[in-house]
Amino acid sequence: MNIGFISLLGLSFIAIVPGDIKTRHTNLKCEIRDFSYVEVKICRLKVLGRGKIGATVNLKLLKLPIKAISVNFSVFKKLSGYHPFLFNVTVDLCHFLKHPNRFHVFYYFYGAMKPFMNMNHSCPLNVSILKTIHDFILKDFVLSDQMFSKIPVPVGSYMFLITFITENVVRGTITSYLDINVDN
Structure with missing residues (x-):
């Protein structure tokens, strides 16, 4: 094994946060590649209280039915x-x-977001289902400090890139930036 890789791995484990973990959203971006397929109504962060920042995303699906959706999570x-x-x-x-x-x-990650979103049914997404839910909505998603307490995560800034693919075509991406224990 490469000695540089081993030392980098060792340094990353030294930077792992034991005990108290503090997380926060820092930025949120929504990018649509096919405007005839989906429309972004809301894509923003909002201060909900002292030290609580919630992410809100509201996407309106324009072409129905949707029979297959793939999500790439990086x-x-x-x-x-x-x-x-x-x-x-x-x-x-x-x-x-x-x-x-x-x-x-x-x-x-889906379990962490599930209480904040209305996407909890199976496919295909068609007109009769969307009459009851209207849009895909993730509302006031707050990163709780307990989310990362089970997994040892190094201190730092992270980016989550979520890409939505239907019919083997990339329709859009949501990019979420967050910090873990940067202020401590």
């Missing part, structure tokens, strides 16, 4: 720019919603 860590870190997984969202696998890493 995590990047800021070093000298953002570099891939730990996860880059693609999930068939329709299959995942019907058969959630608690051993898949996406299950952990």
